[in-house]
Amino acid sequence: MGESSASYIRMVQHLIEKCLLFHMTKEECMEALSRHANINPVITSTVWKELEKENKEFFDAYMKSREDEMAEMEIKQMIQKMISQSSTGD
Numbered sequence: 109m110g111e112s113s114a115s116y117i118r119m120v121q122h123l124i125e126k127c128l129l130f131h132m133t134k135e136e137c138m139e140a141l142s143r144h145a146n147i148n149p150v151i152t153s154t155v156w157k158e159l160e161k162e163n164k165e166f167f168d169a170y171m172k173s174r175e176d177e178m179a180e181m182e183i184k185q186m187i188q189k190m191i192s193q194s195s196t197g198d
Contacts, residue, residue: 117155120141120147120151120152120155121155121159123141123145123147123152124137124141124152124155124156124159127140127141128170131173131174131177133174134152134153134156137152137156138152138153138156
């Protein structure tokens with residue numbers, strides 16, 4: 109692999125790490141990098157998969173954290189819905 113290819117992969121890795129800071133899924137990251145950095149989603153997916161292989165414990169914890177966040181958001185939405193229904197007399 110040439111230096112420019114390695115450099116490109118490092119750049120994609122860096123952008124994926126930025127996506128992780130924003131708690132994005134792989135699909136959200138692929139979309140964001142495609143739209144904003146003109147990176148082919150296949151490239152992003154491939155680099156993401158390699159990062160997952162190299163950092164299994166991190167990605168396991170990351171996915172668990174995302175699942176917990178999603179569950180918490182669902183609970184908050186249900187509570188908001190119950191509150192708004194009770195305030196309107198439904």
